[in-house]
Amino acid sequence: MTGGGAGAGSGYLDAAATAPLRASARAAMLAVWDAGQANASSVHAAGARSRAVVEEARGRVAAAFGARPGEVLFTSGGTEANALAITGLALARPRGRHLVVSAIEHSSVLESARFLERVFGFELSVVPVDARGRVAPEAVAEALRPDTTLLSVGLANGEIGTVQAIGELAAHARAVGALVHTDAVQAAATLPVSFAEAPGEAGAWPGHSVDAMTLASHKFGGPQGVGALLVRTRLPLEPMLHGGGQERGLRSGTENVAGIAGFGAAVAESAAEVGTQALALMASRDALVARVRDAVPGAALTGDPEERLPGHASFTVRGVSGESLLVALDAAGLAVSSGSACAAGRSEPSPTLLALGIAPEVAQSALRFTLPDPIDDETIERIVRVLRAEVARAGAVGGRALDEGAALS
Ligand SMILES: Cc1ncc(COP(=O)(O)O)c(C=O)c1O
Structure with a gap:
């Protein structure tokens, strides 16, 4: 996707809310x-x-x-x-x-x-x-x-x-x-x-x-x-x-x-580019998911690991609020969502996450990256650095096993 409008750029990772204007x-x-x-x-x-x-x-x-x-x-x-x-x-x-x-x-x-x-x-x-x-x-x-x-x-x-x-x-x-x-x-x-x-x-x-x-x-x-x-x-x-x-x-x-x-x-x-773009997005998404799961304590993927949208990486990060992660990423020039854009700003946990059997206190730590274009390793490392810092700041417990059924790691 070749976005040219406001909000477009390598740090804009919220395409599922609104994709950059072509x-x-x-x-x-x-x-x-x-x-x-x-x-x-x-x-x-x-x-x-x-x-x-x-x-x-x-x-x-x-x-x-x-x-x-x-x-x-x-x-x-x-x-x-x-x-x-x-x-x-x-x-x-x-x-x-x-x-x-x-x-x-x-x-x-x-x-x-x-x-x-x-x-x-x-x-x-x-x-x-x-x-x-x-x-x-x-x-x-x-x-x-x-x-x-x-x-x-x-x-x-x-x-x-x-x-x-x-x-x-x-x-x-x-x-x-x-x-x-x-x-x-x-x-x-x-x-x-x-x-x-x-x-x-x-x-x-x-x-x-x-x-x-x-x-x-x-x-x-x-x-x-x-x-x-x-x-x-x-x-x-x-x-x-x-x-x-x-x-x-x-x-x-x-x-x-x-x-x-x-x-x-x-x-x-x-439509002309969707097939090739999907493959490129999947590669970036998989790299992002693997790195966040490895390097961010308490992070777990939400949704289906295989049957999922190509550029879509969504997590819960145990012990940290999704809103605080979103704000920290924004300060680092990375635009993401906590859950869906329309649910952002609401204090109740997302009904979608609750329907998956995720506990309400875990659901409020939701974070979503949706890539308009493939991202490079430097961007992935930037994301990981911010998330790790927020987890540390929140005093979250690193590496703790997740409750069964809370989310798929
Ligand atoms: C799955 C789905 N359906 C419907 C909508 C509503 O679309 P719109 O905001 O353009 O009315 C959205 C918006 O995010 C969506 O993600």
Whole structure:
């Protein structure tokens, strides 16, 4: 990823919160503004130019994921796309009032499901995960019912990096006739992901197994405040935003033309490099994980050691608060997160870490590095020096064995 915007640089290790802006995305947005923005629904020539920009970006997003352009609905981001998928599919499909989600879904998924529970009388089954954050296909099979409308499981978790076997989970949902949505906000930016309807079309994973998939522009190095829901056109979908009838009547509101252009450019560039970038990120991630585990007393990896996002290294550091580690790293020019960005600043331990069986006092020591680009050994040593100093300062007990199930070391 070639970030050029503010916050980019070798010390920026928080790509899962927001990836550095790509030069191509910036250029695409500037081109819209420099040409003079117009409403993409206006009939004059300037409006037609804006419409062309939106449709070109739609084509780029579709092509990147093996989708058809008609399957791409632009939204204001991942949160809105998740809300539209869950409420829109559930309310449009009077199959039953039962939903299944995993215990480690992003809050925008979980809270949308809870909204349906609270306001529309849906029943919600929350499927547990194992100590690595994996959802067991058998647990999903057990939760599904003849009246289940929708299964929603994130392709990868932003806090712990664990990637799910979505095809297997989806197969169980299909067997009972339930729809499947996956929040691919984190996975799609760093792994080859496909929305192609037929197996083997444009890559196979998760491919034909899902009915709807969420994307967020800023995780690809595009602008914030733009995203998309990929959804099969044959499916009835109840809109959330009513009004002008944009986006096939499914998402009213004047399109964010420049933002959509930036999103399209970022996704196209990301898709072209995702395979090679993933390999390079994995090498850096593995070096960072190995060094932190060896050299930082009390450090343990969270999430799945193998089935995880390429640039994602998340830890707990026993006896030290994640916030204090974050502040110390920031002072050393290294931008990271404690857990997810949206949970930062809250004092409660992360529900995701608790769902893994990590004790609350250990969960509050969470620290997450998400690499936009490979990092060098010097950066890894800088990280280790800061963490060791913080552990020493906190008087943490070095090398002590972890409680069983607290985290994977
Ligand atoms: C997995 C996941 N889903 C959804 C979102 C929400 O996306 P946005 O903040 O763009 O609305 C995020 C943001 O971090 C995320 O990590």
